[in-house]
Amino acid sequence: xxxxxxDLILNMGPQHPSTHGVLRLVLELKGEKIVNSDAIIGYVHxxxxxxxxxxxxxQILPVFDRVDYVSAxxxxxxxxxxxxxxxxxxxxxxxxxxFLRVIMAELTRISSHLIWLGTHALxxxxxxVFLYAFREREKIMDLFEEIAGGRLHTGYMRxxxxxxxxxxxxxxxxxxxLKLFPEKIEDYETLLTRNRIWLSRTKGVGIIDKxxxxxxxxxxPILRAAGSDYDVRKYYPxxxxxxxxxxxxxxxxxxxxxxxxxxxxxxxxxxxxxxxCLKKMPKGPVQIEDTTVILPPKEExxxxxxxxxxxxxxxxxxxxxxxxxxxxxxxxxxxxLGYYIVSDGTNKPYRLRIRPxxxxxxxILPELLKDHYVADVISIIGSLDPLMGEVDR
Amino acid sequence: MKYIGEKLINxxxxxxxxxxxxxxxxxxxxxxxxxxxxxxxxxxxLKENESFQMDMLxxxxxxxxxxxxxxxxxxxxxxxxxxxHNLRVKCKAHGNSVPTVVDIxxxxxxxxxxxxxMFGVKFEGRENRKLLLPxxxxxxxxxxxxxxxxxxxxxxxxxxx
Numbered sequence: 343x344x345x346x347x348x349d350l351i352l353n354m355g356p357q358h359p360s361t362h363g364v365l366r367l368v369l370e371l372k373g374e375k376i377v378n379s380d381a382i383i384g385y386v387h388x389x390x391x392x393x394x395x396x397x398x399x400x401q402i403l404p405v406f407d408r409v410d411y412v413s414a415x416x417x418x419x420x421x422x423x424x425x426x427x428x429x430x431x432x433x434x435x436x437x438x439x440x441f442l443r444v445i446m447a448e449l450t451r452i453s454s455h456l457i458w459l460g461t462h463a464l465x466x467x468x469x470x471v472f473l474y475a476f477r478e479r480e481k482i483m484d485l486f487e488e489i490a491g492g493r494l495h496t497g498y499m500r501x502x503x504x505x506x507x508x509x510x511x512x513x514x515x516x517x518x519x520l521k522l523f524p525e526k527i528e529d530y531e532t533l534l535t536r537n538r539i540w541l542s543r544t545k546g547v548g549i550i551d552k553x554x555x556x557x558x559x560x561x562x563p564i565l566r567a568a569g570s571d572y573d574v575r576k577y578y579p580x581x582x583x584x585x586x587x588x589x590x591x592x593x594x595x596x597x598x599x600x601x602x603x604x605x606x607x608x609x610x611x612x613x614x615x616x617x618x619c620l621k622k623m624p625k626g627p628v629q630i631e632d633t634t635v636i637l638p639p640k641e642e643x644x645x646x647x648x649x650x651x652x653x654x655x656x657x658x659x660x661x662x663x664x665x666x667x668x669x670x671x672x673x674x675x676x677x678x679l680g681y682y683i684v685s686d687g688t689n690k691p692y693r694l695r696i697r698p699x700x701x702x703x704x705x706i707l708p709e710l711l712k713d714h715y716v717a718d719v720i721s722i723i724g725s726l727d728p729l730m731g732e733v734d735r
Numbered sequence: 736m737k738y739i740g741e742k743l744i745n746x747x748x749x750x751x752x753x754x755x756x757x758x759x760x761x762x763x764x765x766x767x768x769x770x771x772x773x774x775x776x777x778x779x780x781l782k783e784n785e786s787f788q789m790d791m792l793x794x795x796x797x798x799x800x801x802x803x804x805x806x807x808x809x810x811x812x813x814x815x816x817x818x819x820h821n822l823r824v825k826c827k828a829h830g831n832s833v834p835t836v837v838d839i840x841x842x843x844x845x846x847x848x849x850x851x852x853m854f855g856v857k858f859e860g861r862e863n864r865k866l867l868l869p870x871x872x873x874x875x876x877x878x879x880x881x882x883x884x885x886x887x888x889x890x891x892x893x894x895x896x
Contacts, residue, residue, distance in 0.1 A: 705845040
């Protein structure tokens, strides 16, 4: 294909405040218009997939916290579900644990969307949204700290359940948050949704239509803004999502503005999901009893011989799933987050592949940026919401 | 996750005969191994046929089995958004190459590049350029004979493009 000749080649990044990490774009410009572009990635490649091949299943969890570092819970959840599928115990997980997983996953979605909203608006010149969004995100971080101990890298999911049950303080604070948060979304919307500058920066910019999006494998809010209702939570329900009623927001235009509206609506739906979870969540254990999968409770380890032996057995030998291969996916804040595990019957995965939604969503960038103005690059990247830790892994 | 049923598997077996080398089912997931020669035709059929309509290529990856010949198997995870079913297609990379599917699904644009740099599998019919690693990097890190801690890093690999 003949490349159109450019007047100027502009190097954007890798260290650029609006690329959400280290993404480098080489833009070929004709005047202010982009005629060609190339995305260069890999600056934070850490070899997570290789690392996973050398670790026992339990030891991999904290690594995956750090793949998509603003939505640790969904990362863990995807991996945990894949291992449980491999072990064939996905139907034995206690119901309370399933609901807790949903609560944590949805809180993560809200916090991740808040970061996106704040930074995206900041890049387009709306400073105050950033401050408001981070104020609410802080509350979610406090909730994580209360239940899991960690704020960013929670380490809350376990193969066979979750780490801890809720505390009274957690439930109270969560209820308080759910009561307060819908109003806050209204606040953000008054700042942006009908703001004339916001509209002119986002409407009709970076349009991806439905066929193109599906052909490029794009998932998550970007696909839903383009008119498809694909959502892993609805298509292939996992955990407790089949017991919960919620809507999947779908818009038609596929531009930056619609992606914004999808994410705003998703936050409202997340609140709805968590409220239902709190109501429907039964009492009971949060971990399965099979000690070949999950560590026995600490009281047993310290006080009984059996518990101690089981603890050592599991720590030393690890979980050994049967040989086989599975693919499990969850709906992360950025799209379908899949884990493909090949097991050879030992305590370490033979091959572990993460299907990173960010990587596959931004692969369209060079094509999408064509014929846009330089100023639109910022708003397009922001709306795709890539997370470079996940792109490069 | 829903995978294609017995009926559709038999349909594929009838249509492609010898080219369907193996069908595996594990935990309800179906994987079909297809010969390299027929891969392209097979994929086109899956996308265009009425009863499959695999409009989304979810992911491409590969697995390295050093003791097997050929050592690398390329794996395609397919999905139909209309019919909601999935299928995993495998293809053994004889001669360390497989035909590209980038003209069928654009998802392959970057995922094939990643498989190329990590496993050294060439994709016929497209430009093979590294995605995450420096262009001059001489090793294929996800192969089993590449040590976890890596090799002593030669600084010349940084080409800064």
